Amino acid sequence: MSADHVVQLHWESRHVADGGAALSYPGISVVRSEHGEIVDRTWVPVGEEPTFADDEALIAVLHAAWRWTRPAA
Known part of the structure; x- marks a missing residue:
């Protein structure tokens, strides 16, 4: 693995407001960093x-x- 390219996984929820209701979706963010700067973030939903x-x-x-x-x- 290159020290310049780092991948981190984060448990995150996405929040969406739909009219008066607020919905929350759990998921995993896969964050790619190069030389300490975020270059990509992909969120994948994880349901029950x-x-x-x-x-x-x-x-x-x-x-x-x-x-x-x-x-x-």
Whole structure:
């Protein structure tokens, strides 16, 4: 892993106001930093009953982040 490319995972909720009602969605933020500066942030929702598609979306984001940390061959 490169010290210049850092990936962090954060448990975050997204809040949405819909008229008078406020909704909150739990999820995971995958944050990519390069030389200490955030260059990308991807939020993936995580429900209480995740679907296969939810799992695949999270795996894809984590895989892309892992590959990003690897130096080019």
